[in-house]
Amino acid sequence: MLDYETLRIIWWLLVGVLLIGFAITDGFDLGVGALLTLVGKTDNDRRVMINTIGPHWDGNQVWFITAGGAIFAAFPFIYATAFSGFYLALMLTLMALWMRPIGFDYRSKLTDPRWRSLWDWALFAGGIVPSLIFGVAFGNLLLGVPFVFDDMLKVTYTGSFFALLNPFAILAGLISVGMLLLHGSTWLQLKTDGVIRERARFLSLVLGVVTPVLFILAGLWLAFGLDGYVITSAVVTDAASNPLHKTVVAESGAWMNNYAQYPWMLVAPVLGIVAPVLVSLLSIRGRSGWAFIGSAGTLAGIILTAGFSMFPFLMPSSSHPGMSLTIWDASSSHLTLSIMFYVALIFVPIVLGYTLWSFWVMRGRIKEQDVADGHGHTIY
Template sequence: MTLPLDYETLRLIWWALIGVLLIGFALTDGFDLGAMALLPFVAKNDLERRMVINTVSATWEGNQVWFILGGGAIFAAWPYVYAVSFSGFYLAMFLVLAALILRPVGFKYRSKRPDPAWRARWDWALFTGGLVPALVFGVAVGNVLLGAPFRLDGDLRASYEGSLLGLFTPFSLLTGVLSVAMLVTHGAGWLAMKLEPGPVQHRARQIGAGAAVATLVLFAAGGAYVAWGGLGFRMADVVDTGGPSNPHLARAIAAPGAWLDNYGAHPWLMAAPLLGLFGPLVALAGLRIRRDALAFAGSTLAAAGIIATVGLSMFPFILPSAIDPASSLTVWNASSSHLTLFIMLVVVLIFLPIVLAYTTWAYRVMFGRVGAEEVRLNPDMY
């Protein structure tokens, strides 16, 4: 059977689509996580906390689906990556899922009782459900850049030789804090745009401005560490980009500084890190001059640029191995079959425009500022 697209092209398309899904998750569920991480700091009483919670009440469930969609796409398009990462990072994934489970329970149960202690406990659950995933996702990215401690035997069975505490290295903690700062900036931009003028909106702008500066500084520091700290992997053998998926067919090696190779070969790729530096500046300016839509646009650009920088720096690697570089998983050796990728692409081309159109319509219908009076009187509010 001859397919309209060759294997190499389909692999590239799916690598790009996975990147789009990850950016989509950061841009949508990211402001939910950031807003909840800000909850104890911008809201000082029950009414203010309800205002913050209700800025995301209409959209958080749909936004969370991006996370599920991303995991499902990795499972279908890159099964080796899914098998190694979701089993090797099992405890970290469990920590993220446990935190994410707190969010829907907190949203639904918080206002069931008027007891202040009851509500305070659920407020901390919502805070944990926002902060922990943002931190762990960033730590995971740091570990991917460093290389994960796994190896594949001759039968392609993976063995993971790391631990949960081993994931928290100085560099991965830097990327974890960067992730928190990035999403807090995004959440602050969302709160500034969704809340009616008042003290909560003012606090969100102030904290968001500080988070935007932290995002800029941490991203620059992370880039300097990658450039001068000697991180990177490189293929040692000629790769058959249209060949079968088998990590043993071409060896990879650890190569200090190799994460900068793609920028030297294709200078236009520098647009991604420049966007990651420019976005926080736009967000900071928007928050300072009270142009809330500009602030949210800046945090959006920052998240997209930072995530794209990671993917473009690592290409063609998806999950390198720190202890056995020859076991590293790449775009070329870890994908599903040619036919599988083609069928998935057809499905995406049919349904993704429908999903995006519905999402756009839903945001437009449910958009509007949240105020104290509305929260106090509307029985449908959390």
């Protein structure tokens, strides 16, 4: 059996893998939905766009559900505290996500342009709102979340919903929107042709520059304008989880410390900067497949940067830094992590396998004539 410290690190990595898997697979769904009213100028344009994600979106949701389940089971303190602090934000996210299956199902029930336009805007909201909120949430994690525990480890959130909408968190939200729109635009390059592909190609050129600029700005802000968190007491990596047994201080630029201590972590921010620029260059050359891989690399680099910067913190507390949650004191028991590890060894490859298989089966471009004639995989 693996020791407790190793299992905690493994589950930190696995949750990161699941979040990246969700961002790469469901990210282009969200991006296409958010671009529906911008790239799609006619009803047929929008039907083509919807049919590029129609065969995949529900399967891609598995990554989201699995990531949520993994956080619940592996880091229950994080799950409980997040739902206390981000409850309204999470409810808004869920309500926006509900618009997708409803919109996909009901949009084409009637041919009335006003009916279809209504659902097009609902699908837009289902793409843009989660994209923004996910980024805002990560921004607030880097700032620290206002919560405290009592002696019985009951959590109390001491902030407000509107306090989450601070300048840095909004910048993080814009980065999230930018990278997911970039991912959606490269997906449209890969899966469509004609005027839709050209519009998506132009957007990829723009977003491939805007996204790294915003990412660099956030990095400079973290390095020189915001406090990070540092554990100053002895770190016990194999004790029972209890977030009350440590001392933490806030220091300016502390989120950069890991890059000095572990230089190999720099690969993440470098990827987050270089990959979107490559997407722009590849889009110019019409290499849509490689552009899509580049946008996936962008998502991985940006998410990994947030994780590497915060390690070992998972949810710092701005109200009482010593009560911050880390991978060493917010996890489930040794036995629980052990059982889950072997379950994950079986089921994560299965999820990955059928995801790749579905992409292979549904390969090829969706054309306007296919939608008009109902050929191929077109159903919406």
